[in-house]
Amino acid sequence: MQKSLSLSVTILGAFSFLFAAPHQSYAQAHTKGRQVAPFTPALKAGDYAWHPDLSPSGPVVILVSLPDQLLYVYRNGVRIGRSTVSTGKPGKRTPTGVFTVLQKKVSHTSSIYKGAQMPHMQRLTWTGIAMHAGHLPGYPASAGCVRLPIDFAAKLFSVTGIGTTVIIADNKSAPSHTVRPGMVFSGKAGTPSGSGFVWTPDKATKGPVSIIMSAPDRKIYVYR
Incomplete structure (x- = not known):
């Protein structure tokens, strides 16, 4: 017995x-994350830089570079943050394009992958694509979402709002200066001629339109 x-x-x-x-x-x-100096040239998996004091106020734009597995945060056209990410693995590729934050939840459990906790979730589509804290192994490993270090996900969550613009780009969907931007985000397709503007609607004939006004550049950018 x-x-x-x-x-x-x-x-x-x-x-x-x-x-x-x-x-x-x-x-x-x-991945908890490790904060590094603002101008650290190369980030390792889990590393992030955060310096919001460089631009204390203004509209926020987020850019995700799929080739480099990096996320950039711009406020009023000036970069205030940068982080390593893990995006969609082969067969579950993260979609490219211009998105907006549709929903924000500090604590969220996936309805698709039962029991999967997604802290500081920021929804980009109603079909399961979001930015949230998760595991960063150093390569694309998610089911399509943009995974962030936990500490960085909380900081990013604090500066965004419903409607914040999120651009997800790769080498095929965007020019190199968008995939690998600098400290000031311009996103321009070329240098304005004497007419003072560049207009190339043929580069994206359909899709949602986002308009970004940059005070430092004194310019307006249109994304589709």
Whole structure:
């Protein structure tokens, strides 16, 4: 009887571990993040830079570079943050284009992947694409979302709002200065001629339109 009871307890413990493991392992998998100096040239997985004092106020624009696995944050045209990310793995590629933040939740559990916790979730589509804290292994590994270090996800969450513009780009969907931007975000397609503007609607004939006004550049940018 004693051996039978011991065996039952062992089996029960094993089943408890199996059922608890997915939730525990997912929580442990979240990358906390490591803050580095603002102008650190190369970031390792989990690294981020955050210096909001460079531009204390103004509209926020977020740019995600799929080739470099980096996210850039601009406020009033000036970069205030940069972070490593993990985007969609092969077969679950993160979509490119211009999006807006549709919904924000500090605590969120996925309705698609049961039990998956997504802290500081910022929804970009109603079909399951969002920015949120998660595991950053150093390469694209998500099911399509943009994973962020936990600490950076909280900071990003604090400066965005519903309607914040998010540009997700790769080498095929955008010019190099958009995929790899500098400290000041221009996003311009070329140098304005004597007429004072560049207008190339043929580069994107359909899709949602976003208009960004940059005080430092004294220019207006139109994205589609």
